[in-house]
Amino acid sequence: MGGRSKGDLVEREKLIEAMEGILGESGVIHEREQLRTYECDGLMNYRVIPDLVVLPESVEEVQRVVRVCYDEGIPFVARGSGTGLSGGALPVESGILIVLTRMRRIIEVDLENMRMVVEPGVINLHVSNEVASEGYYYAPDPASQSVSTIGGNLAENSGGVHCLKYGFTTNHVMAAEVVLADGTVVNVGGGKANDAPGYELLGTFVGSEGTLGIVTKVTLKLMKRPESVRTLLAAFGDLEEAGEAVSGIIAAGIVPAAIEMMDAQTVEAVERTVKPGFPQAEAILIVELDGPSAEVESQFRRVEEICRESKATEIRIAESDEQRALFWKGRKAAFAAMGSVANDYYVQDSVVPRTALGTVLKRIGELSEEHGLTVANVFHAGDGNLHPLVLYNNENEGEGERAEALAGEIVFACLEHGGSLTGEHGIGLDKKKYMPKMFTDDDMDTMQLLRCAFDPHHLCNPGKVFPTPRLCGERPGPWKMHPIQKAGLAEMF
Amino acid sequence: MGGRSKGDLVEREKLIEAMEGILGESGVIHEREQLRTYECDGLMNYRVIPDLVVLPESVEEVQRVVRVCYDEGIPFVARGSGTGLSGGALPVESGILIVLTRMRRIIEVDLENMRMVVEPGVINLHVSNEVASEGYYYAPDPASQSVSTIGGNLAENSGGVHCLKYGFTTNHVMAAEVVLADGTVVNVGGGKANDAPGYELLGTFVGSEGTLGIVTKVTLKLMKRPESVRTLLAAFGDLEEAGEAVSGIIAAGIVPAAIEMMDAQTVEAVERTVKPGFPQAEAILIVELDGPSAEVESQFRRVEEICRESKATEIRIAESDEQRALFWKGRKAAFAAMGSVANDYYVQDSVVPRTALGTVLKRIGELSEEHGLTVANVFHAGDGNLHPLVLYNNENEGEGERAEALAGEIVFACLEHGGSLTGEHGIGLDKKKYMPKMFTDDDMDTMQLLRCAFDPHHLCNPGKVFPTPRLCGERPGPWKMHPIQKAGLAEMF
Structure with missing residues (x-):
């Protein structure tokens, strides 16, 4: 995957130089000890040290960084505060991590139209704080809201305890400016008027877990307290x-x-x-x-x-x-x-139809007994979004594997009862192996038509969400990937 | 565009035979007088007599029809009752019109989970009638609701007088089965659980005006009265x-x-x-x-x-x-x-931020005087969705053109004040010329990446929504269409 085998910047030093040319020295982190800070997100089971971390401060800087990546075939991952729980912001080896926390300006507050325009690095809670004195707030409230960023919320379509009545992030984002994988800057969604014609791309970007581009500006809907x-x-x-x-x-x-x-x-x-x-x-x-x-x-x-x-x-x-x-x-x-109460825990995020809650909770109890591991349940009961926490101690030989197996069986039990893999934490790296349990090959291939359209070279947060990346470009038929290519690609990720 | 230049079915008779093989004689209309019934939708300014009309009764029949179209390069347009007001269901010459009104079964009513699964030909109002006695209803209520179908509502993301509080069709469709342009059947959206991982394709299909595939089954959200x-x-x-x-x-x-x-x-x-x-x-x-x-x-x-x-x-x-x-x-x-009160009228469907309503209405009054034509206003005031009706008499020399010019200026006035081209009627054929006033070339090219991904041969409702279709496939760079190809294609549509 990628690397720096083609193009001019064959050496890491040249890449650092190019990035410093765009962002200045203070915008580029390249020393190994410092890079280690960025080796994981809120899911600490996986760790990858990125090759470089860059900290752009404007859409132009993001665009220039992405263009270098595009020209050189370097994969990149965007992240905010890194509080995600599915490994969605895990860096890629030989890749660049684009950290957006310096883009935290509030660009416009328009109370009359109940809109706020912000940069992606703005902390969720700061949006509500900004307009609290005037009686307004921003509805999505993930448990991480005092730390997590709007950009990350958008990538994961974050929920929160109040999404039963008010919906997820997707219901509160009205428009976004996005840098695509080739550096093109586009605007998706409407704006102050409610609806926009053409294809509804905004909804697709929301929850795409950073695989379709990097959001650099977001128009949020405010609500009256x-x-x-x-x-x-x-x-x-x-x-x-x-x-x-x-x-x-x-x-x-x-x-x-x-x-x-x-x-x-x-x-x-x-x-x-x-x-x-x-x-x-x-x-x-x-x-x-x-x-x-x-x-x-x-x-x-x-x-x-x-x-x-x-x-x-x-x-x-x-x-x-x-x-x-x-x-x-x-x-x-x-x-x-x-x-x-436990050294380690493994959290799931499955959703079940509300009417199946009782049955599924009972089954989780049985599975917990069968596997000899405690499962704690804390969840959004109104919309059937479970967060079963499998408790274990990684120091005990094999307990980590048993916990993962139990967590998997909980997911299958949810799917059996008409449920879904994730309510708000995303698929990321952690849950992509379960995707074929929920979707047919045709369903996943169809989703990946989008990936091929927006990021044919798989540079933008590669290896996330889909267990088997679809090869774009020279595919044998217009729709299906050849099985051999499929197998080959699977190994690459 | 397309036609039947390649493949086996070079003659119309053979095509009719193939379709009758799939649908039986009663499922194919090929006599010119009968075809004329289908020459337009609710926007009567444009008329095109389709080559054939087919009336499938199941997803398998839709799939088989589409496969023939795909193999033979025949463009097709899907429609329901044909009440649309933007020409979105206008047939294509040398193309097939796929009328879905025979697919009007209610497949499942699940009151406990507040869901109903229906075929696309089910009339909007029939959904509410089905569950009225138990105190439930389906919220989107376009003025056409006693005639228009759920499939058409989905294609146009229909609103209605109550969408201020309850949102558009997109907020009430939970999942859909779709036949893509090559005949693949896929499922998009969640289902009984609220959310589905992967890319949010459902929201993209809703409002795509029939250009990405044909919906054959829809899961609707019901609400309590x-x-x-x-x-x-x-x-x-x-x-x-x-x-x-x-x-x-x-x-x-x-x-x-x-x-x-x-x-x-x-x-x-x-x-x-x-x-x-x-x-x-x-x-x-x-x-x-x-x-x-x-x-x-x-x-x-x-x-x-x-x-x-x-x-x-x-x-x-x-x-x-x-x-x-x-x-x-x-x-x-x-x-x-x-x-x-008027022989003819031309209706617009622009949306403006609510705060700009007064200014825009005043401007419409001025424009009406300048052009010497009456404009009647009837609109969804709460969400700024205007429906200015330009009244004219087509029998008066040049009045039709003057009406269209005035309607155009009204659109521009709305856009100038942060508005949008359409609130609920769609772009169709009628408003595509205005798209460049609202979107940059990059924005429209980005939307059409989707079209290229789902319908690279432009068979599925071609010539609608986008003024300049993007050439898919052999494009010179991975992102931009060559200007010459752009110009060439524009002529074809």
């Missing part, structure tokens, strides 16, 4: 009863801003670390409603009733912003807290 | 005051299900025809709120206040379902009613 927010926490004697409460709320036609569920293992871990004072329980639900006060009040009473009908053992209502923040602190710290 | 619906009609002394009311409602953080505006010309035409008993006024607003009763009641009072503050001369509140239906009958009949 809801008049009222009400949050309750309900404890249950088992997961099934908590599941019944979730079904009951949805069946009542209520669309909460969030419904989150945590099991006993998770609650215990959270209590040990951030100490939110959660009750001991087999399952805890956090339900949040927002909207006009009149609506929220009447629906909130109904939610409380439904929780009682589903045999909640305790219900706590947040009586202040502080208490509400504490509920959420407990929930959002769940992943990090797992470090206190 | 809101607990309460309240509708008011407000009359104003001028358009600007009505516009202020719209801004005031939005600024109050209220998201109505619909805000529609009609000007004096439209109201008059509607009164002459369907007689909804609207007051005489320079502008009429219809505002509808829906949701939980508590919310609707409190917000409805606020809307009424805002209308009064903006100097509404009269406010009527629908006190029954019948009265509400009458308000909407008046609004939805607006286009058809124009036939009573």
Whole structure:
């Protein structure tokens, strides 16, 4: 794959020189010890030290870097803060890592049209902070929101606890400026008017995990802070009863801003670390409603009733912003807290139809027993997005492999029940092996027609998402890749 | 373009025979008089008699028809009821028109997951009717909903009066089965689980105006009927005051299900025809709120206040379902009613940022005076989607051309104010000449990378959307089309 076998810049020194010519010395990292900082993203199972790290500060700089890569056949990976959980921002050997954290300007705030234009390195939470005093906010709120960037959110189509009601990043991005794999700068999406004609490329770029180009400017949709927010926490004697409460709320036609569920293992871990004072329980639900006060009040009473009908053992209502923040602190710290109960954990991100939640949770329990490893469950219950955490200790011989096998079986169980591989963390490197369980060869080949169209040389975040890259260009027929080429390429990645 | 110059089926008779072999005699229309029925869609300015019309009844039949087209290089156009307003379903000469109205089975109703799986020929309104008794409905409601098909809605990303709150078709389609230009059948989108990994191709197919493949099965999202619906009609002394009311409602953080505006010309035409008993006024607003009763009641009072503050001369509140239906009958009949005040009309579908509505409406008034032609305005005010109707009489020498010129200037005025060419009617044949006013060559070339990937031989609804088709395949560089080829191809279409 790539490397620097052709073109002029055959030596690393020349490449460094070229990059410094574009970005200045402070924009290029080439010393091995410093490069090590960038060897992985939030998924620490894989590590690759990039050949070079560059830190552009403008679209022109990104474009010039990408043009060099294109001309020389050098693969590149773009990243923001590197909080992704699927290895999507893992560097490529003999490749350049393009870190966009210096592009963090807020370019325009247009409250009248409820839009903000930002650079990709802007931190998610900074968007909301910028307009909070005027009563606006940006809805997608991944647990990483105080660290993760808008560019990364866009690449992964990030969700968050409130995406049940407000949707994923794709519903809140209105337009983007993108540098394609050959350095062409294009604009996709609409802008201030809602819709744009032609092909809807924006939606394709959102969630493409950095494989179609590099986003250099993003127009976000802002929302008005809801008049009222009400949050309750309900404890249950088992997961099934908590599941019944979730079904009951949805069946009542209520669309909460969030419904989150945590099991006993998770609650215990959270209590040990951030100490939110959660009750001991087999399952805890956090339900949040927002909207006009009149609506929220009447629906909130109904939610409380439904929780009682589903045999909640305790219900706590947040009586202040502080208490509400504490509920959420407990929930959002769940992943990090797992470090206190297990040396290592493996997190999945499968989605199942909400109606299959009960069955799938039961199956996860059985699988956990069969494999002799604990699985903690913390998830977006409202939209069936599970985050089962397989706990293990890598120092015990073979436990890492067993954990991975168990995690795999959990994925298969979700797929069997009409589910999907990932809700919000992306496929990246970590889950690409599962793609053929969900898609036919034709489905994946069809997706990769896009890759071939936008990045025929596979320079842009290669080796991610698809288990078998499709050879572009001289393919024997107009549609199918020859099996021999397919096999050959698979080895290359 | 295409034709039947290569391959075996050099004669029309052989093609008819092949199609009858696939579809039976009743599935193929080849007599000229019968073919004439299909010569245009809802935009009657253009007429082309197709070479053949075929009426497949299953995905297998669609696939076999498309394979013949692919092997023989015959262009094809898919259509449903043909109600489109931009010529998107206009047949191609020496091409096949694939009419999908016989594929109108409802395949699955899954109320628990709020999904319905249908064939593309199912009429929009039939979806809601199917589940109405159980309190569900399908949200997108184009004015054509009693006639237009789900397949056509998907191709055009249809909106409707309620898309302000509920979004366009793209927000309500969860998955689709598609026959690509070479006959491959693929599945795009998720399904019962909300999200699917890999590239988001579903969103690209929605709104691609039939140029990327033929949809043969669609999974729709159903919604629960809101607990309460309240509708008011407000009359104003001028358009600007009505516009202020719209801004005031939005600024109050209220998201109505619909805000529609009609000007004096439209109201008059509607009164002459369907007689909804609207007051005489320079502008009429219809505002509808829906949701939980508590919310609707409190917000409805606020809307009424805002209308009064903006100097509404009269406010009527629908006190029954019948009265509400009458308000909407008046609004939805607006286009058809124009036939009573003008021989001909030319309708635009531009979108402007809501904040530019006042300025653009004023400019439309000036342009109307300059050109000496009446322009009636009836539009989705909440999301800035204008439908200016240029009234003219084609029997008057040169008036058709003047109307088209005026319509063009209206489009330019919208674009100047940050608008878009089309909100919901599509580009089709009619508006492709305006595309370069909105997009750079690079933007359009980038979109057409997709076309090249999915339909490199330009067989699938050729000549629509893009003014200059991009030559696929042997392009000189990996990205740019050679100017000479560009020019050459432009002539072919």
